Amino acid sequence: MPITIALMGNPNSGKTTLFNALTGANQHVGNWPGVTVERKEGQTRHGNQVYTVVDLPGTYSLGAFSEDEVVAREFILTGNPDVVINVVDATNIERNLYLTTQLLEMGAKVVVALNMVDEAEARQISVDEKALSRRLGIPVIPTVASKRKGIDELMEAATATIRAPLNGHVRLSYGESIDGKIAELEDLLKNGDLAYPPGWLALKLLEGDEYLRKVVDVSLKLQGSDEFTRFWDEMAVQAEDFQLEIVDSRYKFVGDVTKDVVRRPEVAVQTTTDKVDRVLTHKYWGMPIFAVIMFIVFQLTFAIGQDLLGRWMATGVEYAGGLLESLLVTVNAPQWLIDFAENGVVGGVGAVIEFVPLIVILYMLMGFLEDSGYMARAAYVMDNTMRAVGLQGKTFISMIVGFGCNVPGVMATRTLESKKDRMIAILINPFMSCGAKIPIYLVFIAAFFPSYGGLVLFSVYALGILVAFLMGKIFSKTLFKGETSHFIMELPPYRKPTLGNVLRNMWDNVSGFLTRAGTTIFAVVSLLWVLAVLPVGVEPYGAESILGRIGLLIAPIFEPAGFGNWQAAVGLFSGIAAKEAVVAILGMVYAGVEEGMELVMAIREVFTPLTAISFMVMTLLYTPCAATLGTIKKETGSAKWALFSATYTFAIAWVLAVLVFQVGRLLGFS
Amino acid sequence: MLKQLLLEIYKADYVSKSNLAVKLDSPVPLVEEGFAELVRLGYLLEDASLNCQDRPCGRCPYASMCQKEPLKTWTITEKGRALLEDYQAAV
Ligand SMILES: Nc1nc2c(ncn2[C@@H]2O[C@H](COP(=O)(O)OP(=O)(O)O)[C@@H](O)[C@H]2O)c(=O)[nH]1
Numbered sequence: 001m002p003i004t005i006a007l008m009g010n011p012n013s014g015k016t017t018l019f020n021a022l023t024g025a026n027q028h029v030g031n032w033p034g035v036t037v038e039r040k041e042g043q044t045r046h047g048n049q050v051y052t053v054v055d056l057p058g059t060y061s062l063g064a065f066s067e068d069e070v071v072a073r074e075f076i077l078t079g080n081p082d083v084v085i086n087v088v089d090a091t092n093i094e095r096n097l098y099l100t101t102q103l104l105e106m107g108a109k110v111v112v113a114l115n116m117v118d119e120a121e122a123r124q125i126s127v128d129e130k131a132l133s134r135r136l137g138i139p140v141i142p143t144v145a146s147k148r149k150g151i152d153e154l155m156e157a158a159t160a161t162i163r164a165p166l167n168g169h170v171r172l173s174y175g176e177s178i179d180g181k182i183a184e185l186e187d188l189l190k191n192g193d194l195a196y197p198p199g200w201l202a203l204k205l206l207e208g209d210e211y212l213r214k215v216v217d218v219s220l221k222l223q224g225s226d227e228f229t230r231f232w233d234e235m236a237v238q239a240e241d242f243q244l245e246i247v248d249s250r251y252k253f254v255g256d257v258t259k260d261v262v263r264r265p266e267v268a269v270q271t272t273t274d275k276v277d278r279v280l281t282h283k284y285w286g287m288p289i290f291a292v293i294m295f296i297v298f299q300l301t302f303a304i305g306q307d308l309l310g311r312w313m314a315t316g317v318e319y320a321g322g323l324l325e326s327l328l329v330t331v332n333a334p335q336w337l338i339d340f341a342e343n344g345v346v347g348g349v350g351a352v353i354e355f356v357p358l359i360v361i362l363y364m365l366m367g368f369l370e371d372s373g374y375m376a377r378a379a380y381v382m383d384n385t386m387r388a389v390g391l392q393g394k395t396f397i398s399m400i401v402g403f404g405c406n407v408p409g410v411m412a413t414r415t416l417e418s419k420k421d422r423m424i425a426i427l428i429n430p431f432m433s434c435g436a437k438i439p440i441y442l443v444f445i446a447a448f449f450p451s452y453g454g455l456v457l458f459s460v461y462a463l464g465i466l467v468a469f470l471m472g473k474i475f476s477k478t479l480f481k482g483e484t485s486h487f488i489m490e491l492p493p494y495r496k497p498t499l500g501n502v503l504r505n506m507w508d509n510v511s512g513f514l515t516r517a518g519t520t521i522f523a524v525v526s527l528l529w530v531l532a533v534l535p536v537g538v539e540p541y542g543a544e545s546i547l548g549r550i551g552l553l554i555a556p557i558f559e560p561a562g563f564g565n566w567q568a569a570v571g572l573f574s575g576i577a578a579k580e581a582v583v584a585i586l587g588m589v590y591a592g593v594e595e596g597m598e599l600v601m602a603i604r605e606v607f608t609p610l611t612a613i614s615f616m617v618m619t620l621l622y623t624p625c626a627a628t629l630g631t632i633k634k635e636t637g638s639a640k641w642a643l644f645s646a647t648y649t650f651a652i653a654w655v656l657a658v659l660v661f662q663v664g665r666l667l668g669f670s
Numbered sequence: 671m672l673k674q675l676l677l678e679i680y681k682a683d684y685v686s687k688s689n690l691a692v693k694l695d696s697p698v699p700l701v702e703e704g705f706a707e708l709v710r711l712g713y714l715l716e717d718a719s720l721n722c723q724d725r726p727c728g729r730c731p732y733a734s735m736c737q738k739e740p741l742k743t744w745t746i747t748e749k750g751r752a753l754l755e756d757y758q759a760a761v
Contacts, residue, residue: 060706061710065710093699094700095703244672244673244753247711277689487717488682488684488743488744489685490684490741493688
């Protein structure tokens with residue numbers, strides 16, 4: 001008779017590692033009958049006995065929640081394993097013992113492999129395995145599966161358990177009334193000739209296990225017994241309470257046991273977290289603290305990204321441009337191609353790339369905040385503010401996503417249950433300044449406010465949030481009315497940010513940015529370049545070109561905002577294709593004006609500090625890019641809302657830009 | 671105990687598992703286990719978060735950024751609210 005060992009444990013408890021350590025190459029993989037769950041089986045030897053080891057699916061519980069759970073418990077009850085080795089993660093024993101408790105309820109012979117004791121020790125978690133064994137009434141063997149430690153002892157204990165009769169393991173009480181009901185039901189089921197132990201079956205039925213309920217119903221009906229149905233009809237009212245009571249009894253049991261056998265060093269950390277949170281999420285201080293932190297982030301971005309790395313990048317782009325040009329000249333490339341390379345690629349796309357260092361630093365710092373756990377606190381603070389102005393707080397989650405890109409930002413609104421909240425969240429998302437707009441601000445900052453970069457950028461973002469709040473408030477009072485739903489935000493524990501995470505975050509952003517530069521922006525620039533040099537015979541990049549004429553047509557709209565020149569108009573227009581294109585197009589049309597003229601210099605000639613600000617306000621708030629509009633159309637299911645979004649944002653942007661310019665002029669700024 | 675945990679979640683301004691652990695005098699992992707059970711029993715809901723399958727990320731160069739989950743939020747279900755009402759009435 002072969003001896004069968006079943007391996008059972010939570011996901012990530014090290015079950016697979018233990019299975020491999022036990023069976024080595026002696027394993028084969030199949031499927032459990034009727035389901036798609038993988039079945040792994042292997043052989044191991046201890047002493048001169050061969051054992052079959054069956055690796056059951058990793059689960060947290062043994063209900064009927066998933067196929068995995070059903071497969072595992074069916075095997076334990078009807079597959080007749082001689083012993084169950086329950087792999088328990090010593091670093092997370094509270095979560096793991098819930099399953100152990102359920103194994104004990106099944107009346108299986110169980111040996112606990114207390115795994116990852118090395119990791120527990122490293123984290124100063126001490127588990128008294130002897131006390132644990134006493135409390136559970138079963139053997140507990142410490143193991144380090146990944147180092148094959150404790151395997152022999154484990155097999156020794158398993159063998160002894162198989163040989164000995166089943167006794168001594170703890171029996172849970174679920175309270176007097178439930179225990180009574182279990183006994184009553186058990187009696188009924190005893191005569192039912194069912195494949196499961198009646199005591200366990202009674203417990204599971206009271207717990208509301210629908211899978212077993214069906215089995216029992218069918219089976220007893222076939223046997224012509226209606227006592228069960230009668231019992232059940234009497235019971236029906238209380239069923240839900242029983243379920244909670246039973247689960248709670250297990251939970252209490254686990255709590256009791258672990259309280260005695262596990263020691264953790266975390267208490268000090270917990271109270272500090274709490275203290276820090278009380279400050280960072282403070283009703284009045286929370287918001288100013290968030291503002292100060294963001295301000296520092298922006299300041300640092302300029303200090304490191306511009307002053308340290310920025311020049312190096314600009315020189316690099318210039319150098320690469322020169323190289324490309326001389327290469328084209330050497331291979332006798334046609335003049336138009338050289339021109340395109342110089343003004344379109346280097347002047348345009350290059351102008352965007354020059355700002356990569358700043359973006360790198362900004363995202364690195366943001367990644368740092370995110371990784372540390374602070375961002376959740378910031379979101380909580382914002383959430384409170386949003387609720388205070390009558391907006392659904394969860395909207396802020398989609399807004400945070402919108403800071404990266406409005407497309408996923410709009411999509412993130414799906415988590416809002418009410419239609420009202422969702423529509424508002426969609427409509428205000430474009431006011432969150434997305435990553436693609438950053439180069440626009442950077443150009444103007446470099447031209448006019450080089451020493452106030454942090455402050456300007458901070459103000460731009462803050463203005464975006466402010467307008468979003470305001471519009472949200474207006475929408476919730478006019479367009480959409482209704483209840484807001486409630487949810488509770490989780491503040492994760494603080495963590496020391498890991499360099500790996502921060503770098504990965506940064507790379508994701510930068511590679512995304514560069515990919516866009518090489519594809520979308522390149523395409524937009526190429527297209528507009530053609531328009532800028534045609535028709536043949538006119539001065540390229542001049543007002544007479546097709547592009548120039550289009551620009552002249554639109555430009556008067558922006559006259560009241562102070563930047564009524566055709567280049568700015570074309571730039572803004574191209575931004576509807578993709579926001580990065582604004583800088584690229586400005587770079588192209590200005591680069592063509594005067595040989596070798598840098599974009600920043602050109603901007604300085606055409607704009608003033610005041611018009612620079614009004615232009616930035618315009619770009620912050622005006623019509624979102626085509627991809628975002630497409631997403632709005634898709635998410636709202638109507639082109640009307642996309643059109644509405646396109647026009648109302650433009651109107652607001654225009655009004656505010658005009659306001660900035662006109663009021664600024666009245667106050668004597670230029 | 672689970673009822674009490676649910677009540678504390680309900681009363682708190684935000685979910686901080688470490689804070690709940692202090693309040694209930696339980697270690698954090700036990701609190702986490704409690705959350706898992708409350709979810710399983712249908713009293714508490716971990717709010718649906720989006721993953722890439724729901725999004726047409728395709729080859730969007732920013733896809734890896736969007737997949738990050740900025741925040742986790744919880745909702746106490748109707749069933750959970752009903753339970754709390756009974757519980758509070760009883761206490
Ligand atoms: N430090 C430590 N790591 C372990 C131990 N056992 C397994 N692991 C690691 O824990 C991770 C999860 O193990 P795995 O066997 O895949 O878990 P399963 O999901 O339960 O099958 C893997 O990276 C293992 O290398 C152990 O005893 N100590």
